[in-house]
Amino acid sequence: MDPVEHFRQLVANNIRKIGEDRDFLGLSNIWVRESIRHGYAQNFTWLGRPVIQVPQDLYAIQELIWACRPDLIIETGIAHGGSLVTSASMLALMDYCDAVVEGKVLDPKASRRKVVGVDIDIRAHNRSAIDAHPMRHKIHLIEGSSVSAEVMAQIEQHAEGYERIMVFLDSNHTHEHVLQELELYAPYVSKGSYCVVWDTGVEDLPEGFTADRPWGKGDNPKTAVWEYRKRLESEGRKGRDGEPLNLDIDLTIEHKIAITASPDGFLKRV
Template identity: 70%
Template sequence: MTPEEDFARRVTDNIRRLGEDTDFRGLTNVWVRESIRHSYAQNFTWMGRPIIQVPQDVYAIQELIWRVKPDLVIETGIAHGGSLILSASMLAMLDYCEAVEKGTPLVPTESRRRVLGVDIDIRAHNRAAIEAHPMAHMIEMLQGSSIAPDIVAAVKQRAADFGRVMLFLDSNHTHEHVLAELEAYAPLVSPGSYCVVWDSGVEDLPEGFVTDRPWGKGDNPKTALFAYLDRIAGEGRKAADGGNLKFEIDKQIESKIMITASTDGFLKRV
């Protein structure tokens, strides 16, 4: 066994033990609940733009994009644009590394990779900041409801030009809306890639904890994703690429980062 293999084995064992530690998980649940009270996720930026994610989830995004190496990242929900910038910066890093490996010149504006963001209300100041950002050449934004037929059609049309697609859902968090997003966009996810359903951890919060939103316990991204998984399992769906549409919850990611806003929300297409 090489030193690298030995280290990987020890990390795998660490992650397994973390996943089995119910006491540690309980502490994590308390921490996440209290962090929400303090709007903790609003404290962070990525390359100058507010990202509104806990740092552990940001780290998970970095690992997923590096592992999958997508050509297109679709994101519903834009807010201040930090998540778009994160995805774009990771795609740009993939381009850089590929250029180094091939010994070819890197021309950033000629990248084939893209981030496509959808939001029902892209505020003028946020749009201006995103469009002025150095990563703007890799980002396209669509304004409209992510489940409106014209927006869904536009996203599908753009996705048809890409070979490897990743999906992040982070807009309206009601069961009905997230389920409609999954129906529309999950079939676009490539084999081996991921659909991440953000804020599925709402279901784990105490009853009545969410008071200022139309979602809450029993009506949230987690209830939607389980309904979707049950539905496609029962119907034997096909994906956009013609293959079987099957997702599994990647619990290893949760066990690795421990702190996440999205328990059960990392869905891998298999």
């Protein structure tokens, strides 16, 4: 067997076995739960900006962006800007790699690839830090509610002409808000690309674990994902391209990384 194919099958088998190992996945869930008590996800930066993500999830995002090669990434929820910088840097790396393959001189500002970030409140110190970052030329900021008509009009304008689009939803984590976001943003996802809904793991936390937040067990991103997929199955939806919108939960990703804040949150358009 070709050694490349042999290794691919080896990895696929590893991932399959992880998915079948309830004890191992259970330990991972316990680890995630306990890490929240220590604010673990707040400890990391990407190119200098706080990213507030579990590192394993960031690694998954790197793989997804490289595999799907989106020209546009739409993100709701900005916080300190680390996630925007992560996406922007991956798009910049693709620009660089394309230039190498094509034997061209890289012009960083000539590429159309970009990230659009939406937040209801972009705090002044975060905006200043993002504005000063070298990846700023690939980032467009929109301040306002991610589900408002005004913001969606801007999203539509920025998405004009883009065919390979990826979406990350990471703002208000209540069921109602995430469901609204899915209705509005999922249609932008291109075939073969992803809508990643962050922090679906809230559903798996003990009762009262998020008592200081407006979301919790039974009212969170995972319940919104479940409801939206029911709507897709029973009522149907169309993507922005006019084709039927089908989103599958990609369990391969969460089994691969084993530790994630977003079980059932990696949605692939098929």
